[in-house]
Structures are given as structure tokens and as C-alpha cells.
Amino acid sequence: SQQGEEDPQALSIQEGENATMNCSYKTSINNLQWYRQNSGRGLVHLILIRSNEREKHSGRLRVTLDTSKKSSSLLITASRAADTASYFCATINTNAGKSTFGDGTTLTVKP
Amino acid sequence: DVKVTQSSRYLVKRTGEKVFLECVQDMDHENMFWYRQDPGLGLRLIYFSYDVKMKEKGDIPEGYSVSREKKERFSLILESASTNQTSMYLCASRPGGQGGHEQFFGPGTRLTVL
Numbered sequence: 001s002q003q004g005e006e007d008p009q010a011l012s013i014q015e016g017e018n019a020t021m022n023c024s025y026k027t028s029i030n031n032l033q034w035y036r037q038n039s040g041r042g043l044v045h046l047i048l049i050r051s052n053e054r055e056k057h058s059g060r061l062r063v064t065l066d067t068s069k070k071s072s073s074l075l076i077t078a079s080r081a082a083d084t085a086s087y088f089c090a091t092i093n094t095n096a097g098k099s100t101f102g103d104g105t106t107l108t109v110k111p
Numbered sequence: 112d113v114k115v116t117q118s119s120r121y122l123v124k125r126t127g128e129k130v131f132l133e134c135v136q137d138m139d140h141e142n143m144f145w146y147r148q149d150p151g152l153g154l155r156l157i158y159f160s161y162d163v164k165m166k167e168k169g170d171i172p173e174g175y176s177v178s179r180e181k182k183e184r185f186s187l188i189l190e191s192a193s194t195n196q197t198s199m200y201l202c203a204s205r206p207g208g209q210g211g212h213e214q215f216f217g218p219g220t221r222l223t224v225l
Contacts, residue, residue: 033213042115042201042216043154088154090214098144098169099214103153 005102006089012108019076021105023089024069030092032065034074037086037104046074046087081111114138115217117202123223130189132220134202141207143185144214145169145177147198154201160185161207192224 007022023032031050035043049056049065049072056063062075076083086106090099118133136143144159146169156169158177166177174196178186185204189196199221203214 035214035216040199040219040221042218043203043214044216045213048213098156098159098167100156101146101154103151 006087006105008105009103010106010108012110013079015079015081015109015111017079017109019079019083019107019109021074021087021107023072023074023102025072025089025091025100026070027091029067032063032072033090033092033099034061034063034072035088035090035101037088039085043088076107079107079109081109083107083109115202115204115215117200117217117220119220120218121221121223123225124189124192125225126193128189128192128224130192130222130224132187132189132200132202132222134185134187134204134217135183136185136204136215137183138204138206138215139182140204140215141182142205143179144203144205145175145185145187146201146203147171147196148201148219149198157187192222194224196222197224198222 033048034046037043047058049063060077065072086104088101088104090101115136124130142161145157146154148154155171160166160179176188199219201219202217205214206212
């Protein structure tokens with residue numbers, strides 16, 4: 001299976017609820033990044049967590065990284081309809097400069 | 112503001128045509144990337160470049176070539192377009208180094224090959 005796999009593939013919640021998305025990867029990484037993509041658009045960087053960090057916050061976003069389990073999670077608190085988008089994790093391989101993206105989680109936040 | 116622009120948002124070409132997709136970034140980034148995005152397959156790296164005139168194959172380079180004659184411009188070329196190259200193409204750039212920086216994406220080009 002692919003490096004940087006997100007789980008679940010699709011998530012539908014009500015406005016105000018929290019949304020949690022998970023990402024698993026296979027190889028050693030320098031860091032892990034989360035991106036957001038609105039329908040039919042390019043990706044926008046949300047947050048980067050380095051391999052020596054365990055948790056990072058940015059506004060309503062909270063990212064965790066567990067290198068022993070090769071997994072990361074993205075939590076969006078108090079979701080809004082405007083958070084509706086696809087979310088991707090990207091891993092940066094230790095030995096290469098390129099990123100590997102997963103298939104993404106499609107989040108729908110209903111007003 | 113970092114800006115990555117792509118020459119077209121939508122493009123329709125015929126099988127066998129030579130297709131050029133252009134990408135320009137204005138932040139003096141060393142690294143540039145071309146991805147294609149397909150439903151259920153996520154983003155897949157086609158080619159990347161870490162310097163002028165340098166290029167590296169990504170995960171799916173077959174049927175594509177690239178050109179980086181100037182630092183700010185990275186072109187993706189489909190030598191003979193085929194229907195299985197119908198996809199969304201995304202260009203990105205990133206500063207130099209081992210990858211400790213975010214990638215900045217263009218808006219994408221949706222290519223249809225008939």
C-alpha cells in the first residue's frame with residue numbers, strides 16, 4: 001500500500017463537531033506535513049511537524065506524530081462549513097528531497 | 112506572497128498531440144515538482160527538479176518529459192498525449208534543502224485528452 005495513507009477516506013460531520021483524520025506511513029521521515037485542497041484547486045499547506053516533535057498546534061488544528069507507530073493525526077476542532085475540503089498528509093523521506101502524498105480524506109462539514 | 116502559476120486551468124487536446132504545461136514561481140525556489148492527481152490514487156510525482164537544467168524522475172515518469180531552463184520555470188511535456196493522461200496536473204515549488212519546508216502549489220491544470 002501507499003506511503004502516507006489517510007484514514008478515513010471520507011468523513012461527514014455537523015458544524016461545531018471535531019474532525020479527526022489519520023495518516024500512516026512506511027519509511028523514515030524528516031517531517032510530515034498536512035495540506036488542504038478545496039475542490040478543483042491546488043493544495044495549501046496547513047502545518048508541518050518534525051520527526052522529533054510529538055504534537056503541534058495552529059489555531060483550531062492539532063497535529064500529533066507517533067514515529068514508533070509511523071502515524072500522524074490531524075484534529076480540527078469546532079469545525080465550520082468552510083472547512084469542507086480534502087486533507088492530505090505528505091511525508092518527506094529522510095534520504096530524498098521529495099514528498100509522498102496519500103489519497104486524502106474528504107471532509108464534509110454540514111451547516 | 113509566494114505565487115505559483117500554471118499556464119492553463121483547463122486544456123483539451125487530441126490523442127497524439129504534443130502538450131506543454133508551464134509552471135512559473137516567483138519566490139526563487141530551487142525545487143520544483145510536477146504531480147498528477149487522479150481519484151482514488153492521490154497525488155503522484157511525475158518529475159522534479161532541484162536546480163536549473165537538473166531533473167529527477169518521480170514515481171510515474173513514463174510518457175512525460177520536463178524542462179527547466181530557468182530557475183522560475185518548470186515545464187511538463189507530453190510528447191504524444193494519450194487518453195490515460197487525462198488528469199489534474201499540479202505544479203509545486205519549495206525552497207532548497209532536505210525537505211524541511213512546505214510546498215507551494217499552483218491552481219492546477221485539468222487536462223482532457225480525447
